[in-house]
Amino acid sequence: MGKYAQLVIGPAGCGKSTYCEHLWNHCQAIGRPIHCVNLDPAAEAFGYPISIDIRDLVSLEDVMEEMGLGPNGALLAAMEYMEDHLDDWLGEELGGYGDEDYLVLDCPGQIELYSHVSAFRSLVDFLKADGWSVCAVYCLDCHFITEAPKYIAGAMQALAAMVKLELPHINLLTKMDL
Numbered sequence: 001m002g003k004y005a006q007l008v009i010g011p012a013g014c015g016k017s018t019y020c021e022h023l024w025n026h027c028q029a030i031g032r033p034i035h036c037v038n039l040d041p042a043a044e045a046f047g048y049p050i051s052i053d054i055r056d057l058v059s060l061e062d063v064m065e066e067m068g069l070g071p072n073g074a075l076l077a078a079m080e081y082m083e084d085h086l087d088d089w090l091g092e093e094l095g096g097y098g099d100e101d102y103l104v105l106d107c108p109g110q111i112e113l114y115s116h117v118s119a120f121r122s123l124v125d126f127l128k129a130d131g132w133s134v135c136a137v138y139c140l141d142c143h144f145i146t147e148a149p150k151y152i153a154g155a156m157q158a159l160a161a162m163v164k165l166e167l168p169h170i171n172l173l174t175k176m177d178l
């Protein structure tokens with residue numbers, strides 16, 4: 001089989017966690033082992049069980065307090081902290097996982113993380129070196145296809161992530177029911 005992982009990325013509120021929840025329910029229904037990883041230190045509640053949680057490593061509140069930063073600066077600092085602890089935190093957390101395990105990584109909604117900050121590229125390189133086959137699922141709210149300028153903006157942000165992460169990449173339009 002092998003070890004497979006999806007990196008679920010995209011702008012804030014586009015439906016990443018909802019997608020992860022549906023995927024988790026689907027895998028439960030078909031009896032496939034699935035493990036959800038929360039990589040958002042500001043996340044609060046989830047509709048699925050979390051196997052690995054970045055909040056055990058770093059919390060947004062602590063970073064804001066200790067470094068005197070606002071929420072966005074603190075999120076970027078927290079991601080840099082994660083980048084510095086991939087080996088000793090994620091490496092250790094992933095120690096028990098192996099063949100037939102499927103990871104779904106639910107990521108924060110700050111799109112600069114996927115276009116010009118190095119943390120997620122380092123994360124991807126770390127997972128690949130650890131034997132995981134990784135793909136990116138870029139969630140984009142379907143309001144991005146309602147007008148040409150928005151469509152170009154959405155396509156460009158997805159393309160920036162594709163170029164930065166260099167992963168097999170799937171763009172997923174969410175909220176199609178709306």
Ligand SMILES: Nc1nc2c(ncn2[C@@H]2O[C@H](COP(=O)(O)OP(=O)(O)OP(=O)(O)O)[C@@H](O)[C@H]2O)c(=O)[nH]1
Nearest residue numbers: 011012013014015016017018108109174175176177
């Ligand atoms: N109607 C509808 N609402 C959706 C769909 N997907 C997500 N939502 C709603 O959109 C809101 C944001 O969804 P989340 O899954 O929390 O989005 P997210 O990308 O994880 O958000 P952040 O982690 O804050 O970036 C929630 O209120 C969801 O219920 C969908 O397919 N249809």
